[in-house]
Amino acid sequence: MKCKNSLFLFGYLCFVCSSLLAVVPSPQEMQRRDAWLAGQMTESADPLPFSFVYDKAASRDLIGSWKISRSREEQEENRSRQVWKALDGQTGLAVRCEIVSWRDFPVVEWTLYFQNTSQSDTPILQDILPLDFCWATGKEEKHTLHYSYGDGRGVESYRPLSMEVPSDQPVVFAPYGGRPTDQNFPYFNLSAPDSGLIAVVGWPGQWQMQMQAEPQKGTHLRAGQELTHFKLLPGEQVRSPKIVFLFYEGDWLRGQNLWRRWMIEHNQPRLAGQPLPPLLEAASSQYYGEMTQATEATQILFIDRYLEEGIPLDYWWMDAGWYLIEPKWGGLVVDQWEPDPARFPRGLRPISDHAHARGVKTIVWFEPEHIWTGSWLYENHPQWLLQPPQVPGIEQTINQGQRLEGRYLLDMGNEEARNWIFKHYAKLIKEQGIDLYRQDFNIEPLLFWRANDAGDRQGITEIRYIEGYLRFWDDLLVLKPDMLIDTCASGGRRIDLETLQRSVPLWRSDYAYEPIGMQCHSYGLFFWVPYFGSGALVLDRYHFRSNTYPSIVLNCDARNKTLDYDLMRTLLGQWRVFAPDYRGDYYPLTPYATGEDAWLAWQFDRPEEGRGFIQAFRRPRNTFYGIDLKLHGLLPETAYELTDMDTGRTVRLTGKELREKGLPVEIAEQPGAAVIRYHAVGLNP
Numbered sequence: 001m002k003c004k005n006s007l008f009l010f011g012y013l014c015f016v017c018s019s020l021l022a023v024v025p026s027p028q029e030m031q032r033r034d035a036w037l038a039g040q041m042t043e044s045a046d047p048l049p050f051s052f053v054y055d056k057a058a059s060r061d062l063i064g065s066w067k068i069s070r071s072r073e074e075q076e077e078n079r080s081r082q083v084w085k086a087l088d089g090q091t092g093l094a095v096r097c098e099i100v101s102w103r104d105f106p107v108v109e110w111t112l113y114f115q116n117t118s119q120s121d122t123p124i125l126q127d128i129l130p131l132d133f134c135w136a137t138g139k140e141e142k143h144t145l146h147y148s149y150g151d152g153r154g155v156e157s158y159r160p161l162s163m164e165v166p167s168d169q170p171v172v173f174a175p176y177g178g179r180p181t182d183q184n185f186p187y188f189n190l191s192a193p194d195s196g197l198i199a200v201v202g203w204p205g206q207w208q209m210q211m212q213a214e215p216q217k218g219t220h221l222r223a224g225q226e227l228t229h230f231k232l233l234p235g236e237q238v239r240s241p242k243i244v245f246l247f248y249e250g251d252w253l254r255g256q257n258l259w260r261r262w263m264i265e266h267n268q269p270r271l272a273g274q275p276l277p278p279l280l281e282a283a284s285s286q287y288y289g290e291m292t293q294a295t296e297a298t299q300i301l302f303i304d305r306y307l308e309e310g311i312p313l314d315y316w317w318m319d320a321g322w323y324l325i326e327p328k329w330g331g332l333v334v335d336q337w338e339p340d341p342a343r344f345p346r347g348l349r350p351i352s353d354h355a356h357a358r359g360v361k362t363i364v365w366f367e368p369e370h371i372w373t374g375s376w377l378y379e380n381h382p383q384w385l386l387q388p389p390q391v392p393g394i395e396q397t398i399n400q401g402q403r404l405e406g407r408y409l410l411d412m413g414n415e416e417a418r419n420w421i422f423k424h425y426a427k428l429i430k431e432q433g434i435d436l437y438r439q440d441f442n443i444e445p446l447l448f449w450r451a452n453d454a455g456d457r458q459g460i461t462e463i464r465y466i467e468g469y470l471r472f473w474d475d476l477l478v479l480k481p482d483m484l485i486d487t488c489a490s491g492g493r494r495i496d497l498e499t500l501q502r503s504v505p506l507w508r509s510d511y512a513y514e515p516i517g518m519q520c521h522s523y524g525l526f527f528w529v530p531y532f533g534s535g536a537l538v539l540d541r542y543h544f545r546s547n548t549y550p551s552i553v554l555n556c557d558a559r560n561k562t563l564d565y566d567l568m569r570t571l572l573g574q575w576r577v578f579a580p581d582y583r584g585d586y587y588p589l590t591p592y593a594t595g596e597d598a599w600l601a602w603q604f605d606r607p608e609e610g611r612g613f614i615q616a617f618r619r620p621r622n623t624f625y626g627i628d629l630k631l632h633g634l635l636p637e638t639a640y641e642l643t644d645m646d647t648g649r650t651v652r653l654t655g656k657e658l659r660e661k662g663l664p665v666e667i668a669e670q671p672g673a674a675v676i677r678y679h680a681v682g683l684n685p
Contacts, residue, residue, distance in 0.1 A: 022607040023257040023585050023633075029106035032195075032247040037108060040133070041084055041099050042070060050112060050243075051132040052228075054093065055123035062088070063095075078103055078266065092118025093125070093232070105262045106247040109202075112240035116232035124456065126229040129222050130240040131199065131209075136218030137192045143219045145211060146189040146252050147173070148524050150181040151492035151509045155517035155594055158185070158492075158509075158524035165190070167213035174208040174226055177444025178462070179489050180496035187497075187528045189259075190219055191252035198248070198255050199223070202497035203241030205466045206446050227450070228459040238463045242498060253632075256527045257585040264530050264583055267501045269484060276484075276504065276531050278579035280572065281363060281553040282306050283317035286537070291365075292321035295343045299351045305558035307358055309565040311572065315436060316355045317363045317553055322348060336376030337366070337424060339432070352433030361435035363486065363506075368421045369469075370443045373406035384410060384417035386461070389451035397447075409448040412472060413464025422475050429480065437476060438506070441489035473502045495529060506533040506551050513537045515546035515671070519600050519617050520593075522549065526586045526602070539564060541646070544571045545673035546617065550582045574645045578613045578677055581606055587632040589614065596621040601665070605633035610680035614663065620671040628662035631655075635680070642678040652681065 040049045052059045063086050071083040084097040096113040112130045116122045135143075143165045151157045165171070176183040186201040188209065201207045201223045208226040213219050224241055232238065246262065248255035264275060271277070284302045288294040303316050324340050339347045352362045371377050371385055378385065385408040388394055395405035411417050429437060449462040473485060485503035487494055491510035508525060511517055512535050525532060533551025536544055552575070556563060584606040590599050596619045605612035614629060634640060634655030642663060643650045653663070667674050 023254060023261060025106050025258065026249055028249050029247050033106040033108055037101060049133040050130045052125060052129065053127040054125050091122050092116055093122050102266065107244065107262055109242055109244040111242045113237060114232060115237040116234055119234050122232045124229060124231055128228040128240055129224040131221055131223040131243045134214060134218045134220045135190060135197050137195060140216060141192050143213065144191045146191060148185045148528065150175060150183050150185045152182050154511050155520055157511060158521050160524045160527060160592055165211050165213045165219050167215060170210040170212040172208065172210050175206060178206045178446030178449060179441065179444060179493040180204050180207060182493040189252050189255050195249050196252055196255045198246040198259055200244040200497055201241050202244060204469060204494060204496050204499050205462050207241055225459055230457045230460050244497065253587065260530050260586060268531055269504060275583060278576060279314045279551040281315040281317045282313050283319060283553055283555055285319045286555045287557055290319045290321040292325065296350055300354050302558050303355055303360060310569055313360045315361045315363045319365045337428060348432040362433065363436040363438050364434045365438045365440060366425065367440040367442065369410050369412065369441055371408040371410050384414050386411045386448040386452050389447055407443060409445055412468035413461065418468045418472055422472055426479050436484045436486060438486040438488060441494055470498060477502065504531050508532045508534050513547065515543050516594060516619065518546045523588060523592055523600060523602060530583065539568050542671045542673045545615065545675065548575055550579060574675060578675055581613055584612055585633055589629045598622060599627050601629050603631055607633055612678055614676045616665050616674045618667040618670060618672045625668055626664060626666040628664055630662040631658040634658055638680050639682045640678045641681045642676050645675045645677060
């Protein structure tokens with residue numbers, strides 16, 4: 001009994017200490033958020049944290065004479081909601097700010113709504129900035145901005161960057177072409193020496209963020225939709241991008257891990273009410289031109305071969321090309337959204353049924369927004385399509401690496417178009433037995449949006465489009481609540497917050513497989529997006545470990561029975577063991593590097609469970625077989641047992657030793673990769 005009681009006491013002490021060490025919101029952080037709310041979101045707040053220009057006058061000069069009210073807080077399960085309102089009695093413009101504060105995180109988010117309550121057009125409403133605020137820390141100190149590139153930059157996609165916020169002129173960030181994470185990322189972490197603020201623009205369109213240091217004041221942030229200059233018609237309402245603030249104490253990495261925890265707990269989609277597990281998918285895309293040459297027989301063959309080799313798949317992935325293809329354009333261009341009767345005479349349902357019978361679900365690719373001349377929608381409903389700008393030579397403009405000639409955009413802001421695509425897709429999802437809906441978006445929409453705006457309605461087409469896009473996904477999720485949505489836009493060019501609240505990016509970039517690029521993508525993306533995936537093609541340890549994520553899609557040629565399936569089973573079995581801990585707190589252990597002569601390593605720590613893991617990579621031109629990695633988040637007086645998953649070699653070190661001296665890691669192969677798991681085993685004697 002004494003031994004059992006001692007073991008119980010040790011376990012209890014470890015739990016208590018780990019909980020104290022965990023990256024959980026502190027009372028001070030919650031108080032900072034509440035103080036900000038009390039000072040910035042009241043009837044008499046001056047200045048408000050947002051602004052706009054109305055009839056050529058600044059909102060801060062107007063709102064004082066308008067009727068202002070604030071609703072009482074409405075308590076929900078994990079958050080409180082309140083509404084700030086202002087009404088211009090002369091023109092009937094109503095401004096509404098919906099504010100949400102989370103009970104368990106120092107987070108506040110808000111969205112602006114503008115409505116014309118009169119019977120006449122409003123004057124011009126422009127320069128809408130849902131975020132126009134100067135963040136001060138009460139000290140005359142400079143702020144450091146931590147941010148990342150977006151996708152579309154090759155090996156440097158998602159590269160983490162930092163800079164001191166300049167005071168001489170604003171630094172400006174915006175995506176390229178209307179897809180919200182193309183080139184730049186709408187996620188920002190402003191840090192002072194002992195505190196910080198994460199500011200995020202939630203908008204699946206063309207946003208802009210400006211920052212400038214103002215001496216003796218702080219850092220001024222201005223953000224919103226890049227272009228707004230429009231009148232509102234009688235009864236019309238529009239919304240702004242969503243703004244999110246997360247307040248934190250301590251260093252900037254603590255802020256990042258608070259963000260990750262909030263994303264996992266309150267934003268990331270779930271399966272059966274539980275956090276997303278590691279998911280293994282497989283596809284035959286490398287061998288059949290995506291799906292343009294695939295048949296019912298080939299898909300069933302690949303599924304069976306993977307399962308015969310003891311590879312337990314979660315999903316079978318059917319990508320672009322399963323439908324009729326317009327001969328004029330070739331490639332992956334959709335003629336109409338129906339399975340090609342020549343290659344799939346019974347549709348996709350036999351494949352889904354076969355997969356389901358063997359415990360595998362199905363993923364199917366769609367691209368509803370991108371329309372081509374000659375397609376069914378072009379011929380039958382041209383009024384639903386947004387035309388490109390009527391500029392001489394525009395058809396030669398490069399758009400996603402292709403000419404614009406013959407390409408259009410389905411207007412998601414058109415209710416008839418959206419209703420048709422929803423009903424048609426809902427029918428396909430049901431009839432074809434589709435379990436996971438994958439939506440791609442291989443065209444930059446911005447020039448289409450702006451070409452279809454009148455001079456006194458600039459920005460309206462984009463707003464209506466974004467509203468329709470989100471409504472389309474919400475309707476799909478109501479129709480099939482247990483269905484996941486995979487967001488893709490030529491890779492990861494649409495992984496803004498509003499999109500991630502409804503979907504997961506299972507293919508984070510079209511720059512794929514190459515190991516150094518994959519290591520670098522993961523290094524940067526884990527700061528902001530806890531769950532994502534990409535592909536694995538070459539199955540040696542270095543390449544596979546470089547392509548391990550919470551979700552993996554295998555693209556091996558399963559027809560080939562001479563592949564090293566023993567190694568495949570070993571590597572996937574190891575991944576199944578450590579991948580659940582990708583939900584942990586994330587710490588980079590080496591500097592970011594793209595060179596072939598570098599080491600790269602990171603750590604995931606789950607302090608509440610007393611465990612975690614390290615991934616380390618020795619690049620092909622690195623001449624040092626060993627490195628000492630100083631770990632994070634560990635209890636100084638607790639002993640930890642660390643095991644190399646390949647060699648089985650185990651060492652026992654204290655948290656203090658691992659944090660101060662580091663963990664010695666050796667990788668003999670060049671290049672090579674290691675995964676080292678650890679768990680707390682006892683108090684330091």
